[in-house]
Amino acid sequence: MTVSKWIHMGVVLSRQAEQYPDKLGCQDKNRDFTFSQWNERSCRFANGLSDIGCKHGDRFAVIAFNRVEWMEIYAGSAKGGQISVPIMFRLAGPEIEYIVNNAGCKAFIVEKPFVEMINGIKDRLPVPAGGFVYLGEPGEKAPDGYIEYEAWLASSSGEEPEIMVDAEDPWTFMYTSGTTGKPKGVVRTHESYLGMYYLDVANMGLRPTDKALMVMPMCHVNSIFYSFPYTMVSGGVCVYNESSFNPEDFLATVQKYRVTFTSLVPTHYIMILSLPDSIKKKYDVGSMRQLLISSAPARKETKVAILDFFKNAELWEAYGSTEAGLVTLCRPEDQLRKLGTIGREIFGIDRIKVLDEEGNEVPDGEVGELYARTPMIFKEYWGLPEKTKEVFQGEWFTAGDMCYRDPDGFYVLVDRKANMIITGGENVFPSEVENALASHPKVKDVAVIGVPHEKWGEAIHAFIILKDPDDESNDLKEEIKRFTRTKIAAYKVPKSMDFIADDEMPRTGTGKILHRVLREQFGKWSDNR
Secondary structure (H helix, E strand, O other), X not given: OOOOOOOOHHXXXXXXXXXXXXXXXXXXXXXXXXXXXXXXXXXXXHHHHHHOOOOOOOEEEEEOOOOOHHHHHHHHHHHHOOEEXXXXXXXXXXXXXXXXXXXXXXXXXXXXXXXXXXXXXXXXXXXXXXXXXXXXXXXXXXXXXXXXXXXHHHHOOOOOOOOOOOOOOEEEEEEOOOOOOOOOEEEEEHHHHHHHHHHHHHXXXXXXXXXXXXOOOOOOHHHHHHHHXXXXXXXXXXXXXXXXXXXXXXXXXXXXXXXXXXXXXXXXXXXXXXXOHHHHOOOOOOOOOEEEEOOOOOOHXXXXXXXXXXXXXXXXXXXXXXXXXXXXXXXXXXXXXXXXXXXXXXXXXXXXXXXXXXXXXXXXXXXXXXXXXXXXXXXXXXXXXXXXXXXXXXXXXXXXXXXXXXXXXXXXXXXXXXXXXXXXXXXXXXXXXXXXXXXXXXXXXXXXXXXXEOOOEEEEEEEEEEOOHHHOOHHHHHHHHHHHHOOOOHHHOOOEEEEOOHHHOOEOOOOOEOHXXXXXXXXXXXXXX
């Protein structure tokens, strides 16, 4: 008997294939699959993995840019009970080697652009010979040592696997980017994802007529969170198969595929809004019904501009984590009324606790660490029981984010605990300074860190991307400082700043700025400016 009675997504897909066999299930810009076709390919994937020795409970790695096959990889592994280990495609060889070994993967799906890198570490991986699958163009010959993906699917059974997969079983190991040390494998079960999907449907009102566009990397939890809820209600999922974000191409894709929903980070929205008006006016984005801002806090100016451009769309802002799932939503009706907040708890989770260093709840208005209890909480960090214990207070989990609750019960995300700057004995949260700097009309994006200072302990330093790089000057730096003093306390104004190019700003695969990397590289940048 199963422990969990929830029906996992492999079964959900088979039911949609039975009820809506000819309806579009998933697609990218090159290929479309009906629910029936998607279901059969997913069965072949599950059975194919089993044939090469990766069976129920075994792990397999995947490295690929966005493409529609990700949908059958996830659905197929749900059917067969295998555990997906998605690899962020921006990682280097040694990082990939660590993850694949840590997870103990028995198979590896490798897309064409990554074969050379994987070949360089192949002999140090636990994947046996015959366990490497080459994901290229359909019909393309596989390199030596690899099985060609489409031929492999064709030779595998298209019947439903005869396995009862418990929703209590793990579905994915999601390796965090890690602010310090080695990445941790976040073990997420089928049940934890299903909790996310049902609450997403309930909170946002998904429809069978919706078309969701997956822009975020398919190896990231955001895309697993926001793709399959649409499958749950028989909506379509379109995978945006571009290796990097092109804002004009995004608008063209929205128009062509009549997209109704997408989840983007603030950086994506800034890129779209920065396009010339002549470009933006070329495309009809009237199909867009719901927009989500996620993975990083959005500034007030960005939200206002989004609402002005996507005139038919509701704007939602999500706060959550790989471990906890979706925690808060700032709903459309609150976007202008409660600008600067991350909203309130979503329907279906417990009340957030804001705790001090001793684990006591702080009064409303005071900053503390955000702890959440949700039905989509992760199971554990793989092989790290002590690390797992560290992030829990009873049943409540923290991702290390600092916040306060306002008098209306809305939460204001202040910063990550690890990024807090202590200057002259005062705590300064980078996001507050960043918001002030970003409101300057010539600033496109900004990141703030603390750097060692003999007198103050830490001094505040800003890295600024200008809308027009030709505006760079020392006079502009002083002007920005004067401007910022009108927004925040003088001790929070950066003592120094660097103008940098877009590609110099270090980010995770999902667009979050890596403050840790900025701290490591500060000396190099300051030496050159």
